[in-house]
Amino acid sequence: MRLTVTTRIRTQARWIIRRPTGDLALHWALAQLPTLHLRELLHRTLNLRSIADGHEVDQQLRTLWLGELAAPQSNPDPAVCPVCHAQPGTLHSNLCDIARCALTGFQRGYCHPGTTCLTIWTGRWPGSDECEEYGFFYRAVAGRAEPCNATDDGAEHDYNRLYAECVWHVGQQRMILLG
Numbered sequence: 001m002r003l004t005v006t007t008r009i010r011t012q013a014r015w016i017i018r019r020p021t022g023d024l025a026l027h028w029a030l031a032q033l034p035t036l037h038l039r040e041l042l043h044r045t046l047n048l049r050s051i052a053d054g055h056e057v058d059q060q061l062r063t064l065w066l067g068e069l070a071a072p073q074s075n076p077d078p079a080v081c082p083v084c085h086a087q088p089g090t091l092h093s094n095l096c097d098i099a100r101c102a103l104t105g106f107q108r109g110y111c112h113p114g115t116t117c118l119t120i121w122t123g124r125w126p127g128s129d130e131c132e133e134y135g136f137f138y139r140a141v142a143g144r145a146e147p148c149n150a151t152d153d154g155a156e157h158d159y160n161r162l163y164a165e166c167v168w169h170v171g172q173q174r175m176i177l178l179g
Protein backbone atom coordinates (compact mmCIF):
# COMPACT_ATOMS: atom_id res chain seq x y z
CA MET A 1 0.00 0.00 0.00
CA ARG A 2 2.71 2.44 0.92
CA LEU A 3 4.57 1.54 -2.23
CA THR A 4 1.54 2.22 -4.39
CA VAL A 5 1.05 5.63 -2.86
CA THR A 6 4.73 6.51 -3.23
CA THR A 7 4.71 5.47 -6.85
CA ARG A 8 1.62 7.52 -7.49
CA ILE A 9 3.07 10.61 -5.86
CA ARG A 10 6.31 10.25 -7.75
CA THR A 11 4.40 9.84 -10.98
CA GLN A 12 2.43 13.00 -10.26
CA ALA A 13 5.48 15.00 -9.30
CA ARG A 14 7.22 14.03 -12.46
CA TRP A 15 4.58 14.67 -15.07
CA ILE A 16 2.57 17.57 -13.73
CA ILE A 17 3.99 20.18 -11.42
CA ARG A 18 1.55 22.34 -9.49
CA ARG A 19 3.10 25.73 -8.99
CA PRO A 20 2.42 27.83 -5.87
CA THR A 21 0.38 30.17 -8.09
CA GLY A 22 -2.01 27.31 -8.81
CA ASP A 23 -0.81 26.93 -12.39
CA LEU A 24 0.01 23.49 -13.69
CA ALA A 25 3.21 22.73 -15.59
CA LEU A 26 2.86 19.74 -17.87
CA HIS A 27 5.77 17.65 -19.08
CA TRP A 28 6.02 17.96 -22.85
CA ALA A 29 5.83 14.19 -23.34
CA LEU A 30 2.26 14.21 -22.01
CA ALA A 31 1.19 15.46 -25.43
CA GLN A 32 1.51 11.84 -26.46
CA LEU A 33 -1.26 10.68 -24.12
CA PRO A 34 -4.81 10.14 -25.35
CA THR A 35 -6.98 13.04 -24.17
CA LEU A 36 -8.92 10.90 -21.69
CA HIS A 37 -5.73 9.75 -20.00
CA LEU A 38 -4.32 13.25 -19.86
CA ARG A 39 -7.55 14.38 -18.22
CA GLU A 40 -7.29 11.50 -15.74
CA LEU A 41 -3.80 12.66 -14.84
CA LEU A 42 -5.04 16.21 -14.34
CA HIS A 43 -7.90 14.92 -12.18
CA ARG A 44 -5.35 13.04 -10.06
CA THR A 45 -3.22 16.12 -9.64
CA LEU A 46 -6.23 18.16 -8.61
CA ASN A 47 -7.66 15.34 -6.45
CA LEU A 48 -10.82 15.08 -8.53
CA ARG A 49 -12.75 11.86 -9.15
CA SER A 50 -11.21 9.24 -11.41
CA ILE A 51 -12.49 9.18 -14.99
CA ALA A 52 -10.34 6.48 -16.62
CA ASP A 53 -8.61 3.19 -15.93
CA GLY A 54 -5.79 4.26 -13.63
CA HIS A 55 -3.78 1.14 -14.30
CA GLU A 56 -3.87 1.79 -18.01
CA VAL A 57 -2.73 5.37 -17.46
CA ASP A 58 0.21 4.22 -15.31
CA GLN A 59 1.12 1.72 -17.98
CA GLN A 60 1.17 4.46 -20.61
CA LEU A 61 3.20 6.79 -18.43
CA ARG A 62 5.89 4.15 -18.07
CA THR A 63 6.32 4.03 -21.83
CA LEU A 64 6.16 7.81 -22.28
CA TRP A 65 9.30 9.29 -20.91
CA LEU A 66 11.68 8.01 -23.55
CA GLY A 67 9.77 9.91 -26.16
CA GLU A 68 9.25 6.84 -28.29
CA LEU A 69 5.70 5.86 -27.39
CA ALA A 70 4.85 5.14 -31.01
CA ALA A 71 7.14 2.13 -31.27
CA PRO A 72 8.17 1.41 -34.82
CA GLN A 73 6.25 -1.56 -36.13
CA SER A 74 7.86 -4.17 -38.33
CA ASN A 75 8.55 -2.22 -41.46
CA PRO A 76 9.38 -3.65 -44.85
CA ASP A 77 11.15 -0.43 -45.92
CA PRO A 78 13.36 0.88 -43.10
CA ALA A 79 13.81 4.26 -44.78
CA VAL A 80 10.15 5.30 -44.62
CA CYS A 81 8.44 6.72 -41.54
CA PRO A 82 7.40 3.69 -39.46
CA VAL A 83 3.98 5.18 -38.75
CA CYS A 84 2.81 7.10 -41.85
CA HIS A 85 5.25 5.58 -44.37
CA ALA A 86 6.40 8.98 -45.66
CA GLN A 87 9.50 8.73 -47.82
CA PRO A 88 12.62 10.51 -46.49
CA GLY A 89 12.52 14.19 -47.44
CA THR A 90 8.73 14.29 -47.65
CA LEU A 91 6.11 15.50 -45.18
CA HIS A 92 4.61 13.18 -42.58
CA SER A 93 0.91 12.55 -43.03
CA ASN A 94 -1.42 14.78 -41.03
CA LEU A 95 -1.95 12.48 -38.04
CA CYS A 96 1.43 10.77 -37.86
CA ASP A 97 2.48 10.18 -34.22
CA ILE A 98 6.16 10.58 -34.97
CA ALA A 99 5.86 13.99 -36.61
CA ARG A 100 7.04 16.98 -34.61
CA CYS A 101 5.33 20.37 -34.85
CA ALA A 102 7.23 22.72 -37.17
CA LEU A 103 6.49 25.65 -34.86
CA THR A 104 7.18 24.15 -31.42
CA GLY A 105 9.26 21.01 -31.98
CA PHE A 106 6.94 19.04 -29.71
CA GLN A 107 4.99 16.05 -30.88
CA ARG A 108 2.49 17.18 -33.45
CA GLY A 109 -1.19 16.72 -32.68
CA TYR A 110 -4.03 19.15 -32.94
CA CYS A 111 -1.62 21.94 -32.00
CA HIS A 112 -2.16 24.18 -35.03
CA PRO A 113 -4.97 24.40 -37.56
CA GLY A 114 -4.90 22.20 -40.62
CA THR A 115 -1.52 21.10 -41.85
CA THR A 116 0.33 24.37 -41.20
CA CYS A 117 2.89 22.80 -38.84
CA LEU A 118 3.66 19.57 -40.67
CA THR A 119 7.30 18.50 -40.69
CA ILE A 120 9.47 16.42 -42.96
CA TRP A 121 10.47 12.83 -42.23
CA THR A 122 14.26 12.87 -42.53
CA GLY A 123 14.64 9.12 -42.44
CA ARG A 124 15.62 9.25 -38.77
CA TRP A 125 13.74 9.59 -35.48
CA PRO A 126 13.13 13.31 -34.73
CA GLY A 127 15.83 14.61 -32.39
CA SER A 128 18.25 11.73 -32.88
CA ASP A 129 20.64 13.84 -34.98
CA GLU A 130 20.72 16.51 -32.28
CA CYS A 131 21.28 13.95 -29.48
CA GLU A 132 24.26 12.63 -31.42
CA GLU A 133 25.64 16.10 -32.10
CA TYR A 134 25.33 17.19 -28.44
CA GLY A 135 26.31 13.81 -26.97
CA PHE A 136 22.99 13.24 -25.18
CA PHE A 137 22.84 9.54 -24.37
CA TYR A 138 21.72 7.51 -21.39
CA ARG A 139 21.61 3.90 -20.39
CA ALA A 140 19.70 2.00 -17.76
CA VAL A 141 21.84 1.17 -14.73
CA ALA A 142 20.07 -0.74 -11.95
CA GLY A 143 16.72 0.42 -13.28
CA ARG A 144 17.72 4.07 -13.45
CA ALA A 145 18.65 6.21 -16.42
CA GLU A 146 22.24 7.40 -16.27
CA PRO A 147 24.04 9.71 -18.74
CA CYS A 148 26.58 7.82 -20.81
CA ASN A 149 28.66 7.93 -23.98
CA ALA A 150 27.27 7.11 -27.39
CA THR A 151 29.63 4.15 -27.63
CA ASP A 152 28.60 2.57 -24.29
CA ASP A 153 26.71 -0.71 -24.36
CA GLY A 154 22.96 -0.10 -24.27
CA ALA A 155 23.30 3.63 -24.99
CA GLU A 156 20.01 5.25 -26.05
CA HIS A 157 19.28 8.73 -27.35
CA ASP A 158 18.36 10.95 -24.41
CA TYR A 159 15.35 12.84 -25.75
CA ASN A 160 14.42 14.01 -22.25
CA ARG A 161 17.73 15.80 -21.90
CA LEU A 162 17.36 17.16 -25.43
CA TYR A 163 14.08 18.82 -24.51
CA ALA A 164 15.37 19.95 -21.11
CA GLU A 165 18.53 21.63 -22.38
CA CYS A 166 17.57 22.74 -25.87
CA VAL A 167 14.95 24.84 -27.56
CA TRP A 168 13.30 24.41 -30.93
CA HIS A 169 14.66 26.68 -33.66
CA VAL A 170 11.88 27.27 -36.16
CA GLY A 171 14.21 28.51 -38.88
CA GLN A 172 16.56 25.55 -38.63
CA GLN A 173 13.78 23.04 -37.82
CA ARG A 174 15.90 21.42 -35.13
CA MET A 175 16.69 21.58 -31.42
CA ILE A 176 19.51 23.97 -30.52
CA LEU A 177 21.40 24.29 -27.22
CA LEU A 178 20.22 27.01 -24.84
CA GLY A 179 22.61 29.88 -24.23
Ligand SMILES: [Zn+2]
Nearest residue numbers: 081084092096
Ligand atom coordinates in the same frame (compact mmCIF):
# COMPACT_ATOMS: atom_id res chain seq x y z
ZN1 LIG B 1 5.28 9.89 -40.25
Ligand SMILES: [Zn+2]
Nearest residue numbers: 101111112117
Ligand atom coordinates in the same frame (compact mmCIF):
# COMPACT_ATOMS: atom_id res chain seq x y z
ZN1 LIG C 1 1.77 22.47 -34.47
